[in-house]
Amino acid sequence: MIATLNLLIAVCLGYVALLFVVAFLAERAALRGRGAWLRSPVVYTLSLSIYCTAWTFYGAVGYAARAGLEYLTIYLGPTLVMIGWWWLLRKLVRIGRTQRLTSVADLVSSRYGKSPALAIFVTVIAAMGLMPYIALQLQSVTESFTTFARMDDSAMPLEDPRAIAFWVAAGLALFTILFGTRNLDANERHHGVVIAIAVEAVVKLFALLAVGVFVVWWVAGGVGPMLEKIDASPIRTWQMDGGRWAGLTILSAAAFLTLPRMFQVMVVENEDEGALRTASWAFPLYLMLMSLFVVPIAVVGLEMMPSGANPDMFVLSVPLSQGQDMLALLSFLGGFSSATSMVIVAAIALATMLSNHLVMPLWLRFTGGGAVMSGDVRGVVIQARRISIISVMGFGYLYYRLSGGGTALASIGLVSFVGLAQVLPAMMGGIFWRGATRVGALVGLGIGFALWLWCMLLPSLGVGSIIPEHVMAHGPFGIGWLRPYALFGISGLDPLVHAIFWTLLLNTGGFVLGSLVTFPTPLERLQGAQFVNVFQHSNNPQSWSGGIAQSEDLMVMAQRILGASEAQALFQDEAARQGLKGYLPEPTPDFLALLERRLSGSVGAATAHAMVGQIMGAATVSVEDLLAVADETAQMMEYSSQLEAKSEELVRTARQLRAANEKLTKLSVQKDAFLSQISHELRTPMTSIRAFSEILRDLGLNPDEQKKYAGIIHDEAIRLTRLLDDLLDLSVLENGQVHLNLRSCVLAEVLDHAQAAAGAQDGTLRIRRRRISEEVMLSTDADRLSQVFINLIANARKYCDASAPVLTISVRSDGAMLTVDFVDNGSGIPAEAQDMVFEKFSRVSDQKAGGAGLGLAICREIMARLGGSIGYLPGQGGGAFRVSIPVQADLAMPAPASTQS
Amino acid sequence: MGKRVLVIEDEPNIIEAINFILSRDGWSVDTHSNGHDAVDVVLAKAPNLVILDVMLPGRSGYDILKDLRAHPQTADLPVLMLTARGQNKDRDMAERLGASCFMTKPFSNAEVLEALRSLVPQ
Structure with missing residues (x-):
């Protein structure tokens, strides 16, 4: 026996390497512009053959052995679509090209106003529909391995089929990643893959034909004896079940249109609409050749093989049993081709959907789209696709384990088909009916998906694995009309027909009703017009x-x-x-x-x-044209309103700039006025000093005059010094360079000190205090606080115009804050001047009081530094100031109160 | 009797200094220390010359000068303006309003006397 497992693995690897070379050469040719043959109708037609998976290669024979000619329905659906509806395919291809669609999910989402919800929904359905399909490929490859192993008389122990399945899954994942995401270019077209698939299409067709020829002319001995064998076989007695026949034909036609991998090769990879014309007769021919020897192989298999043999493996086991190892190997390669090409394209298609509609939107949301600028996106897309492929294979393997791998191949494939057929109403409605809306599509898909889960996918995992046995028999919570195989009390139907009927009926119903009762958005209407009238709006x-x-x-x-x-x-x-x-x-x-x-x-x-x-x-x-125009106008209006918003923003910015400019101008004027004021305040005492010094220099003054004038010079010099001190003090305070000397002190002592320093003991001003209220401990800069108090007492002394001036100082404690009010019995400050008294150089009265008008400005700065405040108290009958001090000065001081002046 | 001068100024020490200097030079000096009624005082006293401060309580020296120039009786009266602000725009303003002479504080006593002599021919 030559065909050991090791040899098989070597052959597989060699074959994969060959495919790589083919793909690589094709891509290089395409890059160098010598890829015209890549777009030939023959290549396109052969690439469509991924419809024929391992299921078709192995399973069709098994199907025929179990259920006669029913397997033909799987070929009949696509054939009808290709021949009868090729204009529909042309429309799909045209829409795909003008809208640059990348997947079925993209098609549906794009048609219904680029709805992300629909894209995600279709992606999820496709992912779930693909799971059983991947499981199917795993199962068939695994079984083909074990078939060989069983025949292998080198007494090698048979491995656990599950372990084989695992390695097959891992190998296929690696293979797909290498194939589909080899290029960092995340472009949706894959010339290399298409060529590799075309090669595989030839291999699988050739292998099946070779087995067929062998069976008819070697084993049976010609066409005549073969026909006799068929007549004698159980297939002869097969009765056509009209319901199943129609249901399966519709189902395979629907799947042909909605399978993500079919959309990938038919629409996305299509480079020339004209190729469809050739495909419309060549592809049915291919399908016919694929199905030609199915019945003979099945009949011979049933006759020759022991009764327990798996009919799904007849394609392999019949040549093996005849000692035709090389033919069996070829047949094995055909099956391997079928599985790998399907898995590659399906995984690429699904990975595109997952990365475009699920991963990328999420990633962009979480990264804020910043990386779009930095060019990371490609790397992320490729990684997302690789991870998607691994998860798809992982879930496929999981499904294989859960379903036990025992179910006949064909029935697993049908679960997938029904799931994906749920996209059909939204898809067909979308390209033929302008009234179809997003809500309708969501409702239809939702209903179809839920029913598919309930009536097909979950039961297919095996009764008792997820849906318990009593639910299958009596419905959930004993509700009979919800039984998975007998919805609404209609029992006795074949479970498959039952599922096809209910899912598609209620799906379509929900879709139509939902569309009728909702209104499309402008974008939906626009997209609807472009999809439905694609031939009017597109390039030709x-x-x-x-x-x-x-x-x-x-x-x-x-x-x-x-x-x-x-x-x-x-x-x-x-x-x-x-x-x-x-x-x-x-x-x-x-x-x-x-x-x-x-x-x-x-x-x-x-x-x-x-x-x-x-x-x-x-x-x-036409009305449609007008509608389309209206939609375009709506988009333009939206655009122009965006422009309007931008120009409003500009106006706002200009206004802010103008305000800033005005403020600067005002500050500049204030600065000039301040300098002018300082100049005046400095020059006035200097004028007296200079004038009297010159007078003193002149001789001839009597001693009294000398003494008097020297006194004036002295006083003015002191006044000048005080002014400079005040200015420096204010400058330091305003710039925040002041160092506070925080310590504990008693308010009464601070007031005592201030009263003495203000010269209030000379009796010109009587001061009334309540010492008991002043016995408050403070943590503050006592010197600075005292400076404020001195100022206020001195001001009262200078400006209180009462005949017997009295200043009342009252203290109130309010938790964390102390308020100290200074109220005199004079005429006070006129209302219009009250706001100004804290500004620099503001003097209210005309009378000269020796100050430069900086005292209160300094007080305001000091209080801000100490975390308190000072303000004028109107309506007290006389001049009245209120000082608020925090009991505990906060070291983190707020910004100075008056940097604006 | 061509040596009567009216000093309109609010700083007591400066008034005293000017008074001393001018008296010693043989001028007869009147003083006035607010802006409100300065124009009336000028008209009433009819001096040969006015020394006018700019920053006066009640009314600015510029306003007073404008009124004086507008009045026929004082349109040609020599007016010496004194200011402690000392910016060019103050000098410009004084010249535009028709001040006969403009001096910045602090001034030199000799210069004041010289200006007075040139404004009022002996």
């Missing part, structure tokens, strides 16, 4: 024809939209190209198409088409 417009007179009208219109110079250049170039003099070309279809494209860049495709159509008189503007 109906051709117009007309004369030079119309060219002039076109020119006028184009100038209005594109601008005069651009429009003239466009028309002139075209006229020159046509060999005409002047600037007006013939309105040939090509030129009109070009013009329409240029216009659509400015006004949208629908509007451009309608405008050109009007001038050429070829088309009346």
Whole structure:
């Protein structure tokens, strides 16, 4: 026996390496622009063959052995679609191209106003639908291995099939990652993969045909004896079940349109719509060849193999039993090809969906989109896809373990098909019915998905694994009409037909009803128009024809939209190209198409088409066109309102700048006034000093005069010094450079000190205090606080105009704050001047009191530093100031109160 | 009798200094220390010359000068302006309003006397 497991593994690896080389060469050719043959209709048709998975390769024979010709329905659906509905495929391809769609999820989401919810939903359905399918591939590859191992008489112990399945899953994941995410370019088209798949398509077809020829001409001995064998076999007695037949045909047709891997090869990888024409007859031919020898192989298998043999493996076990090791090996490669090509494309398609609709939006949300600028995105996309592929394979393996791997291959595939068929109503409705809405799509999908879970996926895992046996028999909570295999009390149906019927009926019903009762958003309406009328709005417009007179009208219109110079250049170039003099070309279809494209860049495709159509008189503007125009207008209005918002923002910024400028100007004026004030305050005493010094210098003064004038000079010098002290003090306070000397003190002592320092003992001012209220401990800078009190007492002494001036100092404690009020019995400060007394150099009265007008400004700064405040108290009958001090000065001082002046 | 001068100034020490200097030079000196009724005082006393401070309580020296120049009786009266602010714009303002002479505090006594003599020919 040559075909040991080791040899098998070596063959598999060699085969995969070969595929790599093919893919690599194809991609290099495409890069160098020598890839025209990559787009040939034959390659396209062969790439569609991923529809035929290991299920089709091995399972069809098993299916035929168990259920006769029913396996044909799996080929019948796609054949009907390809032959009868190829215009529908053309529409899908056109939409896919104009909208740059990347997946089924993208198609549905894009159609319904780019809804992320729908994209995620379809992605989840696709992922769940793919799980059983991957499990199916794992199972078939595993079984093909074990089939070989069983035949292997080198007495090698049979490995646990589950372990084999695990290694197959891991190998396929690695293989897919290497294949599908090899390039860092996350472009959705994969030339290499497509070519590799085409090669695999040839291998699997050749392998199956070879086994078929062997069976018919070697084993049976020709066509005649073969037909006799068939007549004698149990398949002869097969009866067609109309319900199952119709249901399965519809199901396979639906799956052909909605399977993510089919969408990938049919729409995303499509580079030439024309290839569809060839595929419309060539692909059914391929399917026919694939199914040609299914019945003969099944019949021979049933006849030759022992009764316990798995009919799913006849393709492999029949040649093996005849000692045809090389043929068996070829057949094994065919099955391996079927499994790998399906897994690669399906995983790539699903990984695209997962990364585009699930991972990337989440990642962008969490990273705030910052990395979009830094170019990390590609790496993230590739990583997301790799992880997606691994999880897809992981879940597939898990499903294989859960379902026990014992169910016949075909029935697992059907679970997948029904799940994905749920996308069909939203998809078909979306491209044919403008009234379809996002809500309708969500409702339909939701209903279909829930029913599929309940009636198909969960029961398929085996009764008792998730849904308990009594629920299967009597319904959840004993509700009979919710039994998974007998919804609404309709029992006795085949479970598959039952599931197809209910899911698609209620799905479609929900979709239509939901669409009818809701209104599409403008974006949905716009997308709807572009999907449904894709042939009117896309690159190939109906051709117009007309004369030079119309060219002039076109020119006028184009100038209005594109601008005069651009429009003239466009028309002139075209006229020159046509060999005409002047600037007006013939309105040939090509030129009109070009013009329409240029216009659509400015006004949208629908509007451009309608405008050109009007001038050429070829088309009346339809309601749909008008709707599409309205939608475009809505988008433009939204855009212009965004512009408006921007310009409002500019106005706001300008206003802020103006305000800042005004403030600066005001500050500058204040600074000038301040300097002017300082100049005045300094020059005034200096004037006296200079004048009297000059007088003293002159001789001839009597001693009294000398003494008097020297006294004046002395006083003015003191006044000057005090002014400078005040200015320095204020400057230090305002700049926050002051050092506070915090210590504990008693308020009464601070007041005593201030009273003495203010010279209040001379009897000109009587001071009333209540000492008992002043026995309060403070933690503050006592010297600074005392400076404030001195100022207030001195001011009262200077300005109180009562005949017997009295100053009342009263203290109140309010928890953390102390308030000390200084109220005299004079006439007080006029209301209009009360706000000003704390400003620098403000003097209220005309009378000269020796101060420069900085005292209260300094007081205000000091109190701010100490964490308290000082203010004027109106309505006290006389001059009244209130000082608030925190009992415990806070070292973290607030900013100074008056840096603005 | 061409040596009568009116000093309008609010700083007592400066008044005293000017009074001393001018008296010693043979001027007869009147003083006035607020801006409110300065124009009336000038009209009433009709001096040969006025020394006018800019920053006066009640009314600015510029306003007083403007009124004096507007009145026919004092339109040509020599006025010496004194200011402690000493910026160029103050000098410009004084000249525009028709001050005969402008001096910045602190002044030199000799300069004041010289200016007075040149403004009032002996």
